[in-house]
Amino acid sequence: MFLSNLAVVIATSMVLVQCHDCKDYDLSASEQSFLMKHYLHTSRNGEGLSTGKPAGSGVTYVRWGKKGCPKGVEMVYTGQAGGNQYTNKGGGVNYLCLPNDPENGQPISDGNDQLFGAEYEIESSNKPSGMKSDMRQKEVSCAVCYQRKKSTILMIPGRKTCYNGWTNEYTGYIMSDYKTHSNKDYVCVDKDAEPVDNKNEDENGALFYPINTKCGSLRCPPYKNTVAVHCVICTK
Incomplete structure (x- = not known):
C-alpha cells in the first residue's frame, strides 16, 4: 500500500x-x-519497478564437456575444466570452468598447489552409451552459458528429459572423481563431450570419471544396478 x-x-x-x-x-x-x-x-508496459520484474534477468550455467553453448544461448566464455589434484586431501572440492584468457596473478611459493587442469578418465570399461571412446587422458572443455528470460536452473540426476514446463538446455551423464580419490562435486557432462585439444598425455590433476548406481539403499526398481547415471540441465 x-x-x-x-x-x-x-x-x-x-x-x-x-x-x-x-x-x-x-x-x-x-x-x-x-x-x-x-x-x-x-x-507498466515496460520492465522495471512498475511491474515488479527486474530490468535484466536470466541464469548462467556451466556446460561441462563442450566448448560452446546450445543454439540460441549466449556464451559468456569458453575454457577448460580445472580443480584440485585428485591425490590432495584438503582444499577445494569443486570443479571450476577456467576461461581461456586468464588475468594471471603474481608468483607465490608456499607450496599450496590446488589448481590443476582436468582430464577425462573414460575408456571402454566405463564409457557411457553414445559418448566418444577416445577421450581418456584428454583435457575437459567447458563453457559458461547465459540463458536470457529464465530465472531458475536445475540439474536433474537420473533423467535425460526435463519435466513439463521446463526447457532442456543439454543432456549428459553424471561424473565425478574416482571413489578412492579426493572428493569432488557431481557434475553433468554433456553426452557429446569433446576435449580441449588432441593431447592425451597422462598429466592427471582433477579427474572426470563416469559414475554408476549401486542398489541397496538406492531402491531398485525404479533404479537399476551398475548403470551409468543420466542427467539433464533444465531452466524455467
Whole structure:
C-alpha cells in the first residue's frame, strides 16, 4: 500500500513538474488524476519497478564437456575444466570452468598447489552409451552459458528429459572423481563431450570419471544396478 501511494505521489509530481510552465492551462483535480493513471498504465508496459520484474534477468550455467553453448544461448566464455589434484586431501572440492584468457596473478611459493587442469578418465570399461571412446587422458572443455528470460536452473540426476514446463538446455551423464580419490562435486557432462585439444598425455590433476548406481539403499526398481547415471540441465 505504501509503495502504491508513493507511486501516485511521484506520478502526480511528475505531471505537475512537467507542466509548471503551462500557465495557460490550469489542470483540474480530475485532469491530474487522468494523466496520472495514464502515466502509470504506460509505465507498466515496460520492465522495471512498475511491474515488479527486474530490468535484466536470466541464469548462467556451466556446460561441462563442450566448448560452446546450445543454439540460441549466449556464451559468456569458453575454457577448460580445472580443480584440485585428485591425490590432495584438503582444499577445494569443486570443479571450476577456467576461461581461456586468464588475468594471471603474481608468483607465490608456499607450496599450496590446488589448481590443476582436468582430464577425462573414460575408456571402454566405463564409457557411457553414445559418448566418444577416445577421450581418456584428454583435457575437459567447458563453457559458461547465459540463458536470457529464465530465472531458475536445475540439474536433474537420473533423467535425460526435463519435466513439463521446463526447457532442456543439454543432456549428459553424471561424473565425478574416482571413489578412492579426493572428493569432488557431481557434475553433468554433456553426452557429446569433446576435449580441449588432441593431447592425451597422462598429466592427471582433477579427474572426470563416469559414475554408476549401486542398489541397496538406492531402491531398485525404479533404479537399476551398475548403470551409468543420466542427467539433464533444465531452466524455467
